[in-house]
Amino acid sequence: MYAVDLDGLNAQFAVADHVFFRAGHGGLPVADIANIHATATISLHGAHVMAFQPHRQDPVLWLSDYCRWETGKAVRGGIPVCWPWFAAHPVDSGKPAHGFVRTAMWKVMATEALANGATQITFSFTESEATRALWPNAFQMELMVTVGAELQVELVTHNTGNEEFVCGGALHSYFRVSDVTEIAVLGLEDCTYIDSLDPLHRKLQKGPVTVSSETDRIYVDTTADCIIDDPGMGRCIRIARKGSRSVVVWNPWKDKAARMEDFGDQEYPGMICVETTNAADDVVTVPSLGEHRLQTVINVE
Numbered sequence: 001m002y003a004v005d006l007d008g009l010n011a012q013f014a015v016a017d018h019v020f021f022r023a024g025h026g027g028l029p030v031a032d033i034a035n036i037h038a039t040a041t042i043s044l045h046g047a048h049v050m051a052f053q054p055h056r057q058d059p060v061l062w063l064s065d066y067c068r069w070e071t072g073k074a075v076r077g078g079i080p081v082c083w084p085w086f087a088a089h090p091v092d093s094g095k096p097a098h099g100f101v102r103t104a105m106w107k108v109m110a111t112e113a114l115a116n117g118a119t120q121i122t123f124s125f126t127e128s129e130a131t132r133a134l135w136p137n138a139f140q141m142e143l144m145v146t147v148g149a150e151l152q153v154e155l156v157t158h159n160t161g162n163e164e165f166v167c168g169g170a171l172h173s174y175f176r177v178s179d180v181t182e183i184a185v186l187g188l189e190d191c192t193y194i195d196s197l198d199p200l201h202r203k204l205q206k207g208p209v210t211v212s213s214e215t216d217r218i219y220v221d222t223t224a225d226c227i228i229d230d231p232g233m234g235r236c237i238r239i240a241r242k243g244s245r246s247v248v249v250w251n252p253w254k255d256k257a258a259r260m261e262d263f264g265d266q267e268y269p270g271m272i273c274v275e276t277t278n279a280a281d282d283v284v285t286v287p288s289l290g291e292h293r294l295q296t297v298i299n300v301e
Contacts, residue, residue: 004029018119026069036117040147047106047123047143050078062176062271076262083169086279118148137165150299159286170277178232185209187226194218214253242295246282248275
């Protein structure tokens with residue numbers, strides 16, 4: 001359990017009718033946001049958006065009932081922040097999958113009630129001796145979350161060192177759906193993708209993306225919005241991106257779900273990941289004293 005001064009956080013950063021800090025599952029500290037547009041919950045562990053629900057709408061994000069609410073463990077669902085690499089480390093499989101920031105404690109830097117009724121909260125995470133043991137570069141990260149009629153999440157990578165570095169990452173978004181076999185993901189038609197289940201061959205997407213088995217694909221060289229068309233819930237979820245030319249679509253299906261201890265055996269029909277990424281060909285070079293911004297904007301239509 002993290003030792004966090006919740007009273008101090010609330011004294012400095014709580015905003016009436018907008019933001020309140022409390023202990024969540026496992027004692028992990030979270031920020032609850034409630035305003036005229038929507039509600040959301042964000043964990044300081046990983047700066048992890050765990051819930052977003054516009055008023056008079058169903059929850060937009062999916063969160064497993066089998067999450068491990070423990071220090072150092074990733075939360076299954078919501079929007080994990082993957083950085084400074086996506087998936088397995090490119091040369092050292094002993095390093096943590098999806099990098100190290102999603103299991104680290106982030107610091108709250110600012111909260112604000114915006115003029116349009118939305119709420120913004122900013123987190124930061126900075127290099128340390130522990131991060132340098134995994135990745136040798138000097139950096140400072142910011143994550144800005146704006147909760148309003150839409151959800152905006154922006155990850156800013158600052159290179160504070162004297163040399164450029166290369167990094168990948170993702171806003172690894174899990175979405176709640178009625179039945180993954182009945183939905184379609186639009187916007188990736190005619191895109192090339194890397195099938196992680198058949199990685200030696202690049203393939204061309206024909207028509208909308210549908211799911212009828214384990215699916216793990218990196219769509220490359222695309223900046224298009226993605227739309228999850230879900231007739232069972234009577235809604236479309238639009239995912240717009242900036243600073244990203246790749247999209248990951250993932251569902252573990254039955255067999256892989258059964259092998260994952262933080263994923264229920266029968267949970268896979270209710271979710272799909274459509275991720276805003278810097279993956280595969282889309283890793284980025286950040287110059288000395290430069291920055292890179294990776295942003296996703298999610299709204300329900």
